[in-house]
Amino acid sequence: MDTVYVLLMAFISIVIVNNLVFTKFLGTCPYLGVSGRLDMAFGMGMAVTFVITLAGVMTWLIDHMILMPYGLEVTRYVCYILVIAGAVQLVEMYLRKFFPPLYESFGIFLPLITTNCAILGLCIFLYVWNVNNFLEAAVLSFGAGVGFTIAICIMAGIREQLRFADVPDCLSGPPITLITAGLLTLAFMGFAGMIK
Amino acid sequence: MADKTMTASEALIGGLWTEIPVLRLILGMCPMLAVTTAVKPALTMGLSVLFVLVCSNIMVSFMRKLLKPHLRILMFTLTIAAFVTIADLFLRAFTPQMSEILGPYVPLIIVNCIIIARAESCASKCGIWVSTVDAVSMGMGFTIVLFILAAIRELLAAGTICDIPVLWKGFVPWAAMRMPVGAFITLGLMLGLVNALTGKKS
Numbered sequence: 001m002d003t004v005y006v007l008l009m010a011f012i013s014i015v016i017v018n019n020l021v022f023t024k025f026l027g028t029c030p031y032l033g034v035s036g037r038l039d040m041a042f043g044m045g046m047a048v049t050f051v052i053t054l055a056g057v058m059t060w061l062i063d064h065m066i067l068m069p070y071g072l073e074v075t076r077y078v079c080y081i082l083v084i085a086g087a088v089q090l091v092e093m094y095l096r097k098f099f100p101p102l103y104e105s106f107g108i109f110l111p112l113i114t115t116n117c118a119i120l121g122l123c124i125f126l127y128v129w130n131v132n133n134f135l136e137a138a139v140l141s142f143g144a145g146v147g148f149t150i151a152i153c154i155m156a157g158i159r160e161q162l163r164f165a166d167v168p169d170c171l172s173g174p175p176i177t178l179i180t181a182g183l184l185t186l187a188f189m190g191f192a193g194m195i196k
Numbered sequence: 197m198a199d200k201t202m203t204a205s206e207a208l209i210g211g212l213w214t215e216i217p218v219l220r221l222i223l224g225m226c227p228m229l230a231v232t233t234a235v236k237p238a239l240t241m242g243l244s245v246l247f248v249l250v251c252s253n254i255m256v257s258f259m260r261k262l263l264k265p266h267l268r269i270l271m272f273t274l275t276i277a278a279f280v281t282i283a284d285l286f287l288r289a290f291t292p293q294m295s296e297i298l299g300p301y302v303p304l305i306i307v308n309c310i311i312i313a314r315a316e317s318c319a320s321k322c323g324i325w326v327s328t329v330d331a332v333s334m335g336m337g338f339t340i341v342l343f344i345l346a347a348i349r350e351l352l353a354a355g356t357i358c359d360i361p362v363l364w365k366g367f368v369p370w371a372a373m374r375m376p377v378g379a380f381i382t383l384g385l386m387l388g389l390v391n392a393l394t395g396k397k398s
Contacts, residue, residue, distance in 0.1 A: 028225040078277045117226045124300045170392035182380030
């Protein structure tokens with residue numbers, strides 16, 4: 001029962017309280033770039049969730065099974081980025097084979113998931129936060145993806161409405177998106193400190 | 197290789213004004229927002245990015261003839277990761293305090309879109325000299341924007357710049373400036389101001 005409680009708390013914490021986009025600024029580029037339409041944003045969120053779960057689990061395993069026992073921590077970043085690039089390649093091949101229409105609609109954004117800071121950021125945070133439990137690492141990775149999906153979907157919903165708003169010329173486009181994002185983080189700050 | 201017309205002077209002006217990173221290209225947002233709570237970490241970050249950008253651009257320019265289309269991004273990120281490891285170890289050895297403040301944002305330079313974008317659009321097409329100039333000017337541009345944003349935020353959040361108090365005594369610090377909100381809104385208004393000055397409609 002205790003483990004279940006810990007895992008549940010970890011999940012809620014990474015999805016809402018320590019949301020990577022709102023509190024750590026990770027994944028801001030796709031968050032501002034792809035959030036133009038709700039369906040695209042949701043698809044992006046799903047793809048990122050898959051890659052982040054895979055990458056988080058694999059890098060944790062590599063870190064604890066190979067790098068730490070043999071004292072190879074210097075190569076940590078190189079290994080992480082290799083794993084992430086490999087995972088993205090896997091998703092790309094899978095989508096191209098089984099869901100060609102979805103693959104077409106993603107276009108250039110799919111390979112760019114490699115450079116999504118949320119993914120590498122989470123892998124590094126798993127190490128910085130000293131997560132020693134495999135299950136906890138897996139739950140945190142999955143939760144980070146869910147948190148990213150929530151953030152990007154909220155943003156896309158707002159931006160679809162924003163298109164009808166009368167924004168000053170110089171602020172339209174990225175500036176107003178950034179200001180909206182700022183107000184959103186303010187709202188999410190209400191959750192701060194609820195769980196560690 | 198079609199648009200191999202970029203010259204060194206064009207690269208210099210591009211990095212510092214016409215294509216100044218963040219303000220014009222909307223790239224490299226994450227470190228931009230995260231490390232700008234104060235001027236010192238922002239400058240450290242800017243200089244680390246400058247170092248990685250120059251090294252990786254030179255390296256990519258060296259191997260531009262060997263690149264395979266589908267392995268391109270992987271080659272870029274591996275090169276960058278190697279140099280970021282160097283920068284991270286250097287910071288940890290010589291400025292441990294600063295390394296503590298920047299924390300995970302130093303390794304995150306690997307996925308900074310600016311560096312990959314420059315490798316892709318400049319270094320993999322141009323010669324060594326142009327790539328180097330391009331990297332230096334882009335890195336300088338990035339550092340300058342980082343510095344301005346950090347200066348505004350530190351001034352309003354604590355009334356200081358580089359830990360030296362500059363505002364009058366009774367100044368009430370704006371706590372929000374230290375939080376994520378301050379970063380997003382200040383950068384949004386800065387972008388708006390640049391758009392207004394240059395008359396660009398997006």
